[in-house]
Amino acid sequence: MVRVEMLAVGKELLIGRTLNSNALWIGRRLARMGSMIKEITTVDDDLDEIGAAVLAIVRRSPDFLVAVGGLGPTPDDMTLKGIAGALGLKLVRDGEALRLIRGHYRDRGMEGVALTPPRMKMATIPAGSTPLPNDAGTAPGVRLVAGRTVVFCLPGVPVEMRGIFRRSVEPEIRAKVGKIFRRSLTMRLEGVPESALAPYLAEEMKRHPGAYIKSHPRGTREGVSRIMLDIVVAGPDRGRADAEGEAILSEMKKAVAAIGGTVGAARSSA
Numbered sequence: 001m002v003r004v005e006m007l008a009v010g011k012e013l014l015i016g017r018t019l020n021s022n023a024l025w026i027g028r029r030l031a032r033m034g035s036m037i038k039e040i041t042t043v044d045d046d047l048d049e050i051g052a053a054v055l056a057i058v059r060r061s062p063d064f065l066v067a068v069g070g071l072g073p074t075p076d077d078m079t080l081k082g083i084a085g086a087l088g089l090k091l092v093r094d095g096e097a098l099r100l101i102r103g104h105y106r107d108r109g110m111e112g113v114a115l116t117p118p119r120m121k122m123a124t125i126p127a128g129s130t131p132l133p134n135d136a137g138t139a140p141g142v143r144l145v146a147g148r149t150v151v152f153c154l155p156g157v158p159v160e161m162r163g164i165f166r167r168s169v170e171p172e173i174r175a176k177v178g179k180i181f182r183r184s185l186t187m188r189l190e191g192v193p194e195s196a197l198a199p200y201l202a203e204e205m206k207r208h209p210g211a212y213i214k215s216h217p218r219g220t221r222e223g224v225s226r227i228m229l230d231i232v233v234a235g236p237d238r239g240r241a242d243a244e245g246e247a248i249l250s251e252m253k254k255a256v257a258a259i260g261g262t263v264g265a266a267r268s269s270a
Contacts, residue, residue: 002035002177003062007053008042009069009079010156022068022161029165033173034180034234038062045070050082058087058146064173065149066165069156071139073118079153080142084126087146097123097131100140132168136160141168181238183245185268187229187252192261194227200255208248210235 006026012018020042027037041057043049050070057065070079084091098115101123105113113119122139125131132141132152137160142153152169154161189197194217204213212232219226229252233245245268256263 002064002173003038004030004035004064004066004173005057005060005062006037006040007050007057007065007067008040009045009050009067009082010042011044011076013042013069014044021158022156025158025162026066026068026165029170030173031232032182033170034177034182035173045076045078047078047082047085050079051086054083054086054146054151058149061148063149063176064169065146065151066169067151067153068161071122071141071153071155073121073139077121080125083144083151083153087126087144089126089128089144091124092127093120093123094125094129094131097125097140100131100133101138104134104138132164134160134164135167136163143168179236180234181236181241182232182234183241183268185231185245185249187231187249187256188264189227189229189256190262190264191224192227192256192259193225196259197227197255200252200259204248204251204255207251208233208244211244211248213248 006023008020008023010018013020023037023040030036041053043053067079067083070077081091101115101119105111119138125142126144129142129144132143134140134155137155137157139155139160141155141164144151150172154164154169194215197215201213201215205211210233212230214230216228216230217225218228231245231248231252233241233248235241253263
């Protein structure tokens, strides 16, 4: 599987001021491609912490690192400086990044706006990197390569991050992953304690090591335990993915019946 890691930068994520919805969105997006975030590192707006995190991630040599947050004009936006320092790169004022920033203001009827030092900061990127268009905001994204890892740096504002991800990040990851077919099923179980279900889940995981099989307890209602069970199978062949998903579904229905529980209607999606 293509390995993707995420670096989330921002004190607001650590103090509970902001929920990391970007990680949730990227995780779901990658899952639909047939990949996933293997690890998420969250750090403060601090040069040393950013640099140390980047070095640790690059040593693990993931295929992709998606760094989110800290690309704006304010003093605490220091992701690019931290990454450049960690990788021994100079920060340079990039002509293409400057063109993208000017275009952002021009398209919004602000062509004469002064490019103050904070605005110019957003055009200052690690040497050898490539600026990525940001249709929803001012600060361009950035792509660079560190060893065997492709590093994407994206703004933390969700609408900006999603736009750049769809346009510039997703196509490259999809190309690396290749064509993957995904079958996802969700079962609603009632009257089945999770502890009783556990041995059957372990057996299914052994039988289908490439599948994602996960129980999610939903508490009890009127004394009846409730569990949502996720089954996800992915592979290069649609027929085999569908067949394996249906096999797991059938086997789990038998297991639930043996325990004395019931299964509600199963939801299925590609």
